[in-house]
Amino acid sequence: MSVNVNAPKDLPKGAMVIEAFPSRGYVSTLAANQLIKKLEMDMVGHIECDKLDAIAVVHDGQPLHPIRIYHKDNLIVIFSELMxxxxxxxxxxxxxxxxxxxxxxxxxxxxxxxxxVSTEKEHEIMNVSTDEGMKKKLKKMKVKGMDEGVLTGMSSSLMIKCCAHDIPATSLMVETSYIPDVLAAASLLEIIGGLLDMEIDVDELMEAGHEIEKKFKETLKQIHQGQENYHEIHQLQSMYR
Incomplete structure (x- = not known):
């Protein structure tokens, strides 16, 4: 199996897709989580990989896949709590x-x-885009474009895949110095709202910043502890074979 995308076949063609795998400061995860919450999006699928540790996350008493797919109207979000x-x-x-x-x-x-980095603007956001419509919106919002540089991680690899399949794509990169960085996530969420032509209230994210950071750190700690426990048990089993 390796990596398998489990999603309904009847999701709308021509939708807007947002990818939110964890990045530095977990800003993508925090921003996407707030977007999903505010738009009351439905969980419709998940992504699984048999090479990852066996982990389930629990929210509101409900066990969930750590990499999930959400949908509402013409918007699809890939949301991951795993790096x-x-x-x-x-x-x-x-x-x-x-x-x-x-x-x-x-x-x-x-x-x-x-x-x-040291800039005049806190949590400055840059972009690389192959979508002319998005470029115009970002320019209007005064989001700086990257002319030269290097992209790394999941987003960079997905950008190359989008180019190969002739899918217009935009990478949004926010500068961050903290883990988790709620303020950077709020800045990113405001830009996402502008690109989607909708107002997304970031006040709750800003006001509950400390509580969100505390909860998020605890979740990360539990995930890491679960991974360590899994490997310890696996090693013990190997010793007695």
Whole structure:
């Protein structure tokens, strides 16, 4: 199996797709989580990989896949609470790229972050885009474009896959210095709202920043602890074979 995208076949063609795998500061995960919550999106699928540790997350008493797919109207969001190991990035993006080819989205928005740098603007956002319509919106919002540089991680690999399948794509990269960085996530969410032509209230994200950070750190701690426990048990089993 390796990587398998489990999603309904009847999702709308020509939808807008947002990719939100964890990035530095977990800004993509925080921003997407708030978007899903505010738009009351429905969970419709998940992505699984037999090379990842066996992990389920629990929210409101409900066990869930850590990599989930949400949908509402003409918007689809890929949301992950797991950082994908570097050696599995290409397998994930190959599977997602093939799914994108079937889905035929109107455009893809890929969320990422870059290490905090000294700029005049806190949490500055940059973009790389092959979508002319998005370029015009981003220019109007005064979001700086990247003319030269290097992209890394899931978003960069997915950008290449989108180019190969002639799918317009935009990578949004917000500078961040903290883990998790709620303020950077709020800045990113405002830009996403502008690209989607909708107002997304970021006040709740800003006001509940401390509580969100606390909850998020606890979830990460439990995931890491679960991975460590799994490997310890596996090693003990190997010793007694």
């Amino acid at each position: 994908i190991p570097f050696n599995l990035v290409h397998e994930f993006t190959a599977a997602i790229g093939d799914w994108f080819k079937e889905l035929q989205p109107e455009s893809a928005i890929l969320l990422a972050s870059v290490p905090g």
